[in-house]
Amino acid sequence: MSEASSILKDFENQYVPQINRVLQGLNEDWIDQPILQAAMTYSVTAGGKRLRPLLTLAVLQTYQDQPTSGQLMAASALELLHTYSLIHDDLPAMDNDDLRRGVATNHVKFGAGMATLAGDGLLTLAFEWLSNADVPAEQQLAMIRALSHAAGSVGMVAGQAQDISSEHQQLKIEQLAKLHRQKTGALLHYAVEAGCIMADVKEVERQHLLKFADQFGLAYQIYDDLLDVTSTAEELGKKTHKDAGEEKNTYPGLFGVEGTEQRLRQVVSDAESQLAALNRLTGRDYSLLNAFCSYFRMKE
Template identity: 45%
Template sequence: MTAEVRFADWRARIEARLDAALPSSAQAPQGLHQAMRYAVLGGGKRMRPLLVMAAGEVFGASADDLDAPAMAVELIHAYSLVHDDLPAMDDDALRRGKPTTHVAFDEATAILAGDALQARAFSLLADAPVAATLRVGCLQALAQAAGAAGMCGGQALDIDATGKLQSMDELTRMHALKTGALIRAAVRMGALCGHAQEDDLQRLDRFADALGLAFQVRDDILDVEASSEQLGKTAGKDQAQDKSTFPALLGLDGAKAELSGLVQVMEQALAGYGEEADSLRALGRLAVERDH
């Protein structure tokens, strides 16, 4: 089975389970439930749940055990996008090729939808049909990645940096929290479901850290080179908001060289594994070669 076919199968599985896990739009409060489903279903690369599945595959985890963390990390990601797009944050009107949630509904509903998606993510992990120690491990990994020491902290640094010139160290740290922490949690949760040992977890952390940064460097490059139609979101937004980016600090060629270096780090981190890690390798390539 090729990586593309495997990813398509995983995406279909994840989509079906997310659909079943979210409340019906016919159930009151209908507006909130409609907004939750709008923010999650029918779009997105599903990179984070795919990383859960691929990391679990390395250690022979069952697909049933991987379902809850795969859904949970995608719900956290979706909630973060809903909130990031709000006027008080990035003030964006386009996401995944359609109006952002606060534009399609209203700001109050979007805030509540994000809150509810975050709560649903943790309830899915808490109710997962796995050993209690595994549930706690996944809850701990996702909570740390989503909070002030991870994604929320990175977003706060991003807001603080608007209009300021960041150093490479500051920019790298910001994105390690804002983007990288959730990617790292996705990989770690998948590995935990396969009962990976500590040395394996450390190797996969190195892979995930490099992947998270590579994902952001590629995002910054696409923000310069791609159109809004191609991206499905507003192109040139970072430059318009006077934010530091890798191309801004390194130049476009320098940013591409940085991306190549991160590819090497990912390859080295997975060098000790055989074909069981091919899906992870393919996701690494997808992150750096994507055009949207």
């Protein structure tokens, strides 16, 4: 295991259990209907890397050491919204998937109607958690505004709409990159932005961190496209080889596996260069954030 992979693994071991404990709060008084509660908690507790809240916490640790309980709650709210997006993405009217994180998708377990409501509940609850988190009110407002932008009609939802409307069409590389920035990259951008907001990061440093986030988000989607054609359903916990069958626009579809791997390496290098520039600017240690780039190497 490389040093970066080891740093990331140690960080995950420290904070994933803490994120999961916060998410267990769904079993308290946040949901007032038993079947809806079962459907919402089913997908939230089905597993997952918790990558997005981890990115927020990594920014916080880089700038201020240990996060507070309020910051943990604010970071974990993003996982609620991310899970909503997965539930809706899997619905019969969307990708019609029956496997997610190695278990039956929400609509297979609870039916399409209840799955839709579970997603709706998680979406709105994410903002309720942000507004209840014990962080300064100006930070709450900034995160609510940023998350609304990232998740909505100029961000993730726009990317999903473009993905659907572009099936059976060949996008140019610039169009595909924009689709990925919205569909996948927007929430990863927000994850880093939320950490910047709560750590009160200076504007010049924030811009480098957000450029890192954007390159990381693009790398994440390229890697996901790559795994769809090189992995098995058992390895990923979801169906593979679906993109080509549905004539979706992907990097392997445009450039082949080898060309996609080359582009992935370049994008990861661009992300790392933003952190190197920040280190030269501030003298601060960004090795924890840099370690997130090892995610793209561990399974190659």
